[in-house]
Amino acid sequence: MGLQEVWFVLIAVLFTGYFVLEGFDFGVGMLMPVLGRGRTETADTRRRVLLNTIGPVWDGNEVWLLTAGGAMFAAFPEWYATLFSGFYLPLLLILLGLIVRVVAIEYRGKIDDPTWRRRCDWGIVFGSWVPAVLWGVAFANIVRGVAIDENKQYIGGFFDLLNPYALLGGATTALVFALHGAVFIALKSADEVREDAVKLAARLAVPAVVVAGVFVVWTQLAYGKTWTWLVVGVAAAALLAVVALTRAEREGWAFVFTTVAIVGTVVLLFGSLFPNVMPSTLGDTLSLTIENASSSPYTLKVMTWAAVIVTPVVLIYQGWTYWVFRQRISTKHIPKSIGLSLGTK
Template identity: 65%
Template structure:
């Protein structure tokens, strides 16, 4: 296997890890006003992802860095053509991180409500736009002979891409609801189970429609197996909610893996197809760095990847316990009367 193919596979693995791990973060954030009727409930929900959300975002940084180093032409065309969408994602992620840190700084219901809205916005926007972006990557965009993007923002808002955005929102919402069912006790868990059962059907329908469209229009033949795995995992996860929470969460994670495999499998050997002329498409060959660069990157990845995975696995093990309402201490912000 050529180094270009290896790095395409590694980048696919990085994006898969990001969507699996950050997917439940997005889901918890989007569902915050649904599962959290009181401030204590919302704090329970936020504390399920509090120790891990920033570590999960590292997968995005590494995926972007690996794309820049291994396939600079892909990175350049992608980030120039998708500039506004990626900027919105970045701003949303920054806003969400700030909201996590600031919502408890002042003991004011209005203050916390405003930051809770920021968490919802900072979770919903990336969940939607990542689906739109990857759907466009698979579908193709107008690239000219110099591999420059010639479309506009409206070019990216086509029906297939919008369906992809809705599919990732529904899928991440389900993933987050199952994660809350796994990680909490009390009212938050009960509401999360209800959301998973109701929203899971939506994820199955919308996600299924998107995958079928992908397979019919861009499928690689073998990707039909990944579509079947995604559908079976989603159905199994729904059936196991409130029975075996751990298995239900594992199955929703498998569904996200299968969806990502379908997208990257439908894309290969292209990395960014051109809708103007297939000859203008970026591939794993014409978008790649030099063999020397890829060789050095491979050795670095072989040394440090196991270390990072071990550390992140240890983090999840340390914070594996369910969170109960009684675990949340009294609000410690500045009293409203003292401001």
């Protein structure tokens, strides 16, 4: 395996980590209107519980996206340039959603006013739903292929990206992230919040399995390879296991299998894509591949040494963070005062 293949795999791993970790962050934000309902005081306390389940880790989870984007820019600059220029509007909407969510989370507890907190809550919901949908749309289009000309420029329009396959991809990521988030809330909370999250996860499991199953099979039949059938089987089995486990209120194992399903889906997408990084619908010779889109061998070599040194440190630190903040949270742990940031002080 050459360095181009290595960095293609590493970028796939980074996006896998991002979708697994940021996926439940999105899910928590998406489900706030449902799991945060109640009287004004009760609703605010429940929403603070939801936010505190991701409070110590959500900003660290976003680092995976920054690293994936940086790795793509350095290892495959042509891929980065074509993707970010051609998909400018959807990626801008994703960025806008992420910014709104960050501001809403950080500033929600700064002003003791119900109207202010309600507006911040809607900012969190918006900043969770928009990226959750558009990431699926974007990656479905990358696998499907878009109109790339001889200058390595995308010559289609925004509405060309809203094809049936891509929209199904957006529905898949939205439903799977919502399910992933519901299971995570059940795993990290206690008392009535956990009970409601378990029930919601059980209701979300079936539609998530149906939509994701159709998307995965479509991907395999249209773009997959022989070996990716194994990945399809693993992802399908994981999703079916989630249905049974959520009904049995085994949220720990359910979270493991939603993670497996997300990992399997990302592996299927990148496996179907290889050796292309961005196929062209105008002809195979115009497609971007790991060879014609990559940086020089020297650049890849320097990046590889940097990754070997830095990556273990980052993984150990993030793993330690999850271990320290592994306890469940309930409404009893939330003080009456608003406090700072997420309301934990």
